[in-house]
Amino acid sequence: MYSLRNDYSEGAHPKILEALTATNTTQEEGYGEDSYSAEAERLIKAFFNAPGADIHFVSGGTQANLLVIASMLKPWESVIAPETGHIFIHEAGAIEATGHRISTIPTKDGKITPEGIKAVVNAHTDEHMVLPKMVFISNSTELGTVYSGAELKAIRKVCDELNLYLYLDGARLGSALASDSNLSPEDLTKYTDVFYVGATKNGALLGEAIIINNDLFKENFRFNMKQRGALLAKGRLTGIQFQELFRNDLFLENARHANAMAAQLAAVIRDCGYSFLTDPVSNQLFVIFPDKIITALEKEFAFYTWSRIDELHSSVRLVTSWATKQELVDDFSALLKRIS
Structure with missing residues (x-):
């Protein structure tokens, strides 16, 4: 996972x-x-x-x-x-x-x-x-x-x-x-x-x-x-x-990579019609998803559910790092598109 x-x-x-x-x-x-x-x-x-x-x-x-x-x-x-x-x-x-x-x-x-x-x-x-x-x-x-x-x-x-x-x-x-x-x-x-x-x-x-x-x-x-x-x-x-x-x-090379991976995820999340708790600018993304989407994503990816938004939605935190691989970003993006 x-x-x-x-x-x-x-x-x-x-x-x-x-x-x-x-x-x-x-x-x-x-x-x-x-x-x-x-x-x-x-x-x-x-x-x-x-x-x-x-x-x-x-x-x-x-x-x-x-x-x-x-x-x-x-x-x-x-x-x-x-x-x-x-x-x-x-x-x-x-x-x-x-x-x-x-x-x-x-x-x-x-x-x-x-x-x-x-x-x-x-x-x-x-x-x-x-x-x-x-x-x-x-x-x-x-x-x-x-x-x-x-x-x-x-x-x-x-x-x-x-x-x-x-x-x-x-x-x-x-x-x-x-x-x-x-x-x-x-x-x-x-x-x-x-x-x-x-x-x-x-x-x-x-x-x-x-x-x-x-x-x-x-x-x-x-x-x-x-x-x-x-x-x-x-x-x-x-x-x-x-x-x-x-x-x-x-130091900056590692940080730029983490930010770039997060930016790719943010772009796909936006394209799928979802919003953010805060505007994504760094390697931490706070995304508002329907609970059913969170449940589906959790079968293949580990992340923190951050806060309850309403009866049907919650925010989650997605964090990328200096070592995040393009494969991870691609697989997350493909799954999100498939279940959205």
Whole structure:
């Protein structure tokens, strides 16, 4: 059975496996102080035009979010996030467990607006309540949408006006950058205090790169990593993977492939007369199907049913990856045409 459940069901891109094998017996320093990690940092800084950034490699997205948010906020400060945000729904209360409340903003497309941010801040009036201090967003979002550079700029502006930090979850940042959404790598550097670059969902075995732009949060971050179990003895393993992803454009190449496969699926879905929960622009599609069509598709393809639309329709999430084969797209398209 083909799976369209997520973009991390496969292992790693062959070039990454080759790089890991080729360097396997070379001795290096531990805990991220190896030459591969240093070169990966140099390449990432060049890609994002972030020469002054600090970069730290960790194993996963939830770990990155926990580390960053816990280190940036004082105990009485809270995070503003969309109600669809990963930290609010899919991280087992990791942020709340550090003592930080998440104040959510309703959203239909996974994105939040300056107006929504202002409303949350205005609702918190004194020291008897938590103090909103950070805005959390994802790009691409949990609903597959993408913030453009202009949208990031507008959120940055309101953050500056309200004395808020801006943190961006980049688990699928590759897909966002590879989309036609007027987003550049430099936008991340210009408009965020901290963001992370996801590799787990873009061709690596595992790994995310935390990029700290704001000098206020750079000092002693490795202590934070060590205390929370994120400082890997064999940090070379993430360094090698990021070095390979950013050496010859593999990071964007993988994302472009995933987006292209999703775009082909979206075109066929439209041709068959179906609509979308959000406009398809990345490697995640949220499609509204009749329940009977979902039942038929599930006999040959695995995917998540996302939400109930009405008595006869539901939305489903279809996710493509760096490794999605043309054969899968063709077979899904043929089946959908046959049963529609």
